[in-house]
Amino acid sequence: MPQFKAPTRDLKFVLHDVLKVSDLYQTLPDFQEATPDIIDAVLDQAAKFCEDVLAPLNESGDKEGCTWTEQGVKTPAGFADAYAQYVEGGWPSLAAEVRYGGQGMPNVLGLCMSELTGTANWAWSMYPGLSHGAIKTLEEHGSDAQKDQYLTRLVSGEWTGTMCLTEPHCGTDLGLLRTKAVLNADGSYSLHGTKIFISAGEHDMAENIVHIVIARIEGAPAGTKGISLFVVPKILVNSDGSLADKNAVHCASIESKMGIKASATCVLNFDGAKGYLIGPENRGLNCMFTFMNAARIGTAVQGLCHAELAYQGAFAYARERLAMRSLTGPKNPEGPADPILVHPDVRRMLLTQRAIAEGSRAFIYFLAMQGDILRSGDAEAAKNADNLMALLTPIAKAFITELGFEAANHGVQVLGGHGYIREWGMEQIVRDARIAMLYEGTTGVQAMDLIGRKVLGSGGKLLTDFTAHIDQFCSQSHPESVADYVRQVAHYKDEWLGLSFAIGEKAMTDPDEAGAAAVDYLMYSGYVVLAYFWAQMASVAAAALADPSRSADYDFLNAKLMTAEFYFKRLLPRAQGHRLAIEGGALPLMQMPEALFAVA
């Protein structure tokens, strides 16, 4: 298993040098405490916890997995104890509202913690991770009584939360859901139905679990307009917050999965379980949107995490393993062969991982920062931030998880046959990373959200709002060494707009043209967005290299510039393959009748 070292140096570069988050936080009344010093201190503490407590449980957690019994689900050895330390350290409350016991730190900092815990041990990080969704939902849509009853304990981490959406016959198409809610005399509801794929649905880490459940109230309209949202605790909670009887929620089984084996994925049966309506009747799906955006950004982080971890493992191997000689003559003449790091293709894989991890990091934290701006008093700034998030979230979720999976596979590939053997730890990263393209909306679902709802659905406005940011960046002055990157970003920005317009035009006569373009369009967009962030990082790094007071950083800054060069020269060109595939149109996908698919 690769030895995890928290990449705090790069996190600090993104937060302070690229995004200058503290400048923003000085203008936001909620976050004035988030000074650079505080941020750095939190990162250093987080790094220590993740390296020392979580990382050592990553491989053993995969090996042991979770165990189901009639009495409940047992998590792997050490998991519950690590969770207790996490609660003890006050980590669950880092970015939660002060009113319910939170520390009120910015969203960005909460996400930093998610990145570090996730890289150290993704499966473990899902238990606290799911609580964030429940907290956000209650913060935004819960009644005051519900907040009092549930939020403090969720924020402290004493209880954890879940999001119960999927049913056996429906995941993406929630309009088909069947779980039924029947109104009781006391104003509560009795829920009946089965939910599947419920992460952290049952475990031994916390004394209670707060399920946020979507269901259909008896008599509600069919489809998505008849969906309501409920809070359904595993153990019922008295109005004073103390625990009452067990509720009629039962974990019937846990799934045997490809990866994230230490994360319990539960089948939950609601057999007349008591639930309490959150928000208005039949508006459950709208209430979920808040949560779903956050969850999608949280899943984008997984791509970043696995790219980072796979890089660390692959580099450690590549500098030690000896095989063949460099094509330009021995680099380790005293040894029997050269370290494989000398070989161009090994470097290609490592730099691909690195360009993915570092580029995604800047992209994701920019997105998370928009979440903080939402809470500024300025309505226009908030609207702008909301629009940016609407456009960029599906790109971040799908593009970064696709590239994170690629990076995980490069990790295996650098190790050759050893990469396929469990004890080396690299194949686990591939298995763990694979789910990120599936849950919280598959890549295909994100792609339809992007092209259909966001780009075409806004008449292009969300896109041009964002490209205005790119225009502004390109019109600024930049160090000469990054001029070519800035030029490329400007060029791609124009091409992106043209491509979007062309798809929109074709889709007016045939909506399948949008669907046929969707995933290639999302991937194309992802490469352009990442180019924009790489150009920003390169510009900042090049400027800092001219500053003698930054001399201690020169190695770091040079590495950043070299990775940028790699991105523009070797990865960005992939966008052209996607563009040309889009231009191939819908006909080659749509013309085959179902019957002919069966012929072989």
Place this chain on the structure above:
Amino acid sequence: MPQFKAPTRDLKFVLHDVLKVSDLYQTLPDFQEATPDIIDAVLDQAAKFCEDVLAPLNESGDKEGCTWTEQGVKTPAGFADAYAQYVEGGWPSLAAEVRYGGQGMPNVLGLCMSELTGTANWAWSMYPGLSHGAIKTLEEHGSDAQKDQYLTRLVSGEWTGTMCLTEPHCGTDLGLLRTKAVLNADGSYSLHGTKIFISAGEHDMAENIVHIVIARIEGAPAGTKGISLFVVPKILVNSDGSLADKNAVHCASIESKMGIKASATCVLNFDGAKGYLIGPENRGLNCMFTFMNAARIGTAVQGLCHAELAYQGAFAYARERLAMRSLTGPKNPEGPADPILVHPDVRRMLLTQRAIAEGSRAFIYFLAMQGDILRSGDAEAAKNADNLMALLTPIAKAFITELGFEAANHGVQVLGGHGYIREWGMEQIVRDARIAMLYEGTTGVQAMDLIGRKVLGSGGKLLTDFTAHIDQFCSQSHPESVADYVRQVAHYKDEWLGLSFAIGEKAMTDPDEAGAAAVDYLMYSGYVVLAYFWAQMASVAAAALADPSRSADYDFLNAKLMTAEFYFKRLLPRAQGHRLAIEGGALPLMQMPEALFAVA
């Protein structure tokens, strides 16, 4: 687990319509019995065995895996019995030489059986698969006495074989190997050393295992020029072929792997094991080349197998699973939603799998046919076939396994969250497929073989020999409906030559330019080669569609043409992304010093 149906219809199309193998076999004295009727009868029998006997053991084999004990390795329930039926049916001897009990059928037909067994159950197929390597090596390089002693039992399947190359510190770089051979007074050698990653190195399917081992004779030169080849039976064999004592070969453990769990991957200790030299001293690596080419084609088949199996599983799901409505209006208005097959992106994934499977099938059987031509009496034809194999084998091995892995992942993706759950069987395909890009030379190793040894090493001759075939195809007359494909193939052929020349020119001043281009160049080449085979298939299909006597085939032929259209419009454009990445050059890969890789 997807229900496997042998794609015999498509195999017959490739063999009879595209490659017209029987026309060739009529001209080859060894293979005159391989008439279309015989070939079809063999395929139908093979299909039955693979569907009925092997496919049902694929999921259970993964679940159970192999078990190591001091006494040996136990394969999963049913595996040994299936192997007994395979031997009973005479399958091991299908394409082996008549002289040692083989049925003397062409290489192509042997590979058909490999495809069908491999798609039904890849892990199982590795046990007989490894025997082929041992058989080929002994056929080509063994002494008459060795052939008499080992070949008949290997050909009958009573015994199985292995290839023992890798050691803990070396895989690709065999010059580093340490296993030592000490000459005994009786002319035999005593072997000392440890071999790892030995597939089928120990099991309970056959009474003896014939290991082909590379080792260094005491006093031999260092590096690859001091490597010799040995036959080392698990149980010693008397000169009359009867079994004697157990040899000093010991399976120390088996690996816990990401996939192909039912295939025993063994650590073998040779503790003074008796071995017998094959071929001349210190020429072991040359003797291995015969085997390694065959093994690489055999591994290319794995990409095809997993693309096919993943397609079958994904299509079965996509036609049943209901979610959302078609963008162009309900296609299943009576149901609550449409089958997901209506969605363009689901079709994109299915057609990608299909284009990979069917295109690779034509490519691989063309390559296997060259192996049969080698045995024709015509020296020029044999030389031409040998050159084609030299160029195309690394492309087939790396490109098809990379695309097979992609196809396997589409299989998971079509199923959404269910794809990640073991019981659906799709994630197993991903795990099983992942090793194909690693063993028998990684993608990077194949890519260096292609650009360095084959293309540049031959001064471009191997490439232009092949493009002359493409020229000939393009200059023939073709149905109007495929004119655009032929035009594209001709265009890409020119671009390929230009790209190869440009890399060669840059590599003259900096050899790292070849290494930096290698994998993108191999992938580019793969897309061009597949385009050539897709154009051939489309041309044949379009011609047959004009033939009323083929009317029973019209559905099949139309599906073929539609898949060709998909390939040219939606997959071939990826080649441009690779071309542009190559043009990014070596500098972005090579400039970062090792120390800077460690900075983060």
